[in-house]
Amino acid sequence: MKSFSRVGKVDEVLRLFRQMKEGPCYPNVLCHNTVLNCLAAANRFHALRAVLEEMYFSGVIPNVSTFNILVKAYSCHSYQFNLAFRVLDEMSSVGCNPDVITYSTLITGLSRAGRIIDIEAVIEMMLDRNCDPNVYTFAPILKAHCERGDVKAAETLIETMRVSNCLQNSLVHNIWIDALCKSGRFDEVELIFKEGTSKGWKPSTISYNTYMNALCKGGKADEAYRALELMMGNGLYPTVVTMSILLDSLCHASKVFEAKKVLDLSFHFDWEVSLVSYNIVMNTLCKIGHWRSVMMLLVDMLKKGVCPNTRTYNIVVHSLCEAKKLMEAEYLVECKGFSADVVTYNTLLNGYCKTGNLSEVNNLYHRMTIMEKIDPDIFTYNILIEIHCKKGKIKDAVDIFGEAHLKGFLPDLVAYSTFIDGCLKNGLLDKGLQLLDRMLEQGLVPNIAVQESFVRAFCKKNSSHVWISVEKLLGRR
Incomplete structure (x- = not known):
């Protein structure tokens, strides 16, 4: 049932559930929870109540996980908060006390819906029942404040979390760093990084990626590279996202040869370089007319085992056509392993159109539509x-x-x-x-x-x- 649930086959889960009920192996609370979770993931909220009623009728006692699934379905997925609060009351009536996950899940849904006043009531409810909030309780509230641009409320919440010892977590810091970056408060972000170790928090790759991305977008590429050095000094290695941020920044600043050096260094330091990274640099080189550099990068990526896709080849073909190397571009398209699409052929057709070569245009169109079956x-x-x-x-x-x-x-x-x-x-x-x-x-x-x-x-x-x-x-x- 769990395997079918993971791949979204709800009907198969229900079929097995019915089969269990008809046989000697009657479904227990875990089986019922699997069904509830599957129905919730498939947005079949109308069927949840029927499964719960069936549990009561069959003498299967719901547990905290049962009710947490219902709270998540009604608050985070369908925003039926009246039903979510009713579940809390129902839990108490059957002697099953809500836990921190229950409340945090409800708060997550309320945060996404922007119902900040209701969140305060839920926090009070938690404290009245001696259920202490944790980082996963505060994180969605902080995110809601930041998305609304309410920095003052976010700062107040940060202080509350500091008092509650809930700040030693990358999730919360990453949300706050993102908000500060969007406000251009880079000095405060740097202070967070500096104070991280002394306050029991260690920045993650996501933390640095968020910071570097904001710096690059703000035209502060040099500061972004200093952040990269700091990141590596703390034992963290660049990811595909990191590389894309840096390469995109260099290319937008027309520093394509520096970007090419980053690609070269990536293999020296054993950084992970994606196909997207190569495409970013090749596309910029194409735009400024450096077709030879584009070809060199294509050869380089093939040597290093990075497999080009149709986007890569289209960049190369476009670069060759712009340089009036039409025969070379056509030869590339004819090579085995090249997966041409309509963009590829349009690029070639346009190149021959500019030269007035009607016969070659007709030949290419015939090959495209008849031989390659491309519409x-x-x-x-x-x-x-x-x-x-x-x-x-x-x-x-x-x-x-x-x-x-x-x-x-x-x-x-x-x-x-x-x-x-x-x-x-x-x-x-x-x-x-x-x-x-x-x-x-x-x-x-x-x-x-x-x-x-x-x-x-x-x-x-x-x-x-x-x-x-x-x-x-x-x-x-």
Whole structure:
């Protein structure tokens, strides 16, 4: 039953439960709790009461775990707090006293719902019943204060927790560090780190990651690297998250070669480097046009056993296309182990479109749709329409336009703009006007490029309806 519950197969849990009841091995309280927990996880709250009533009827005595499951379902999952408080009363009536987990669970739900006043009542209830709050009682309240931006209330609660000896825990400190970072109070965060050891608390990797992320976002990359040194000095090693934070910061600051050095150092120090880390650096190198560095990183990651994904290859293909290395990009796509998608082919198609190589565009489109069975998207059709219009093959462009429409792709402003410009440059003014009407019916507003194309075409035509058409066009702007 627990195994089926873990994978969310509620019906299988219930089937086994019924099977037990029909046989000699009648379900005990643990079996009933498993059913309750499974139903709660599946949001089948209406069935919880029936299972509890069945326990009473069968003589199975509920325990604290039974009621804690119900409190969690009603407070944290469904926000039915009236039912959650009713469970507390019911516990007392059957001689089962709520414990700190019961109250902490209820407080977690109230905190998420922002019901701070009700939390105070629950705390008083705990103290009246000689049940002392612990760190898991206070943590959700602190988080609620921080999320609401009520720093004063959070500071008061921190002091209460200090008096109650509940501050020797990373969970609470991480919540408070995150709040301070969001407020830009970095000096106070540094003080927390310095005082941590003397006050019985040791920062975790999450603590440092939170701090470094805030520093990087605030443009304080140098301070972030000092925090990294402090982190490693305390015996903690960077994780994938740490690496991503640092690399993202360097790349945004256009310090891509420093980012590459971080990747190199990562293997020297045996840090864990993810595929995401490589993709971050490669994407930035691609944006600034360093295609050779992108290729070197691809080779480097392959040597070090980091397996590229489609995103990686798309970055490389885009980088090669931007450098006009189209044959190299196409060769890469043809390599075994490369999993191309529509983005890959759109990148290649766009590269050949810019060079005006219609035959290669058609070959790639055939390979994409027929051999690779990859469906085109609206960007694919825009590229095809553009290249055919450039080559004066308006009839073919019309067919492509129609094919896109049949496949459910409504042409966007780019498609209309490209197609209209192609028609007008080839002297097909009437066809251009038809497309304009269709464009306006679709609710698209002509951009300045469309307007200028029509003005030039009308002036060349020198017909009587020129200015009426121009006024109509500009009036739609």
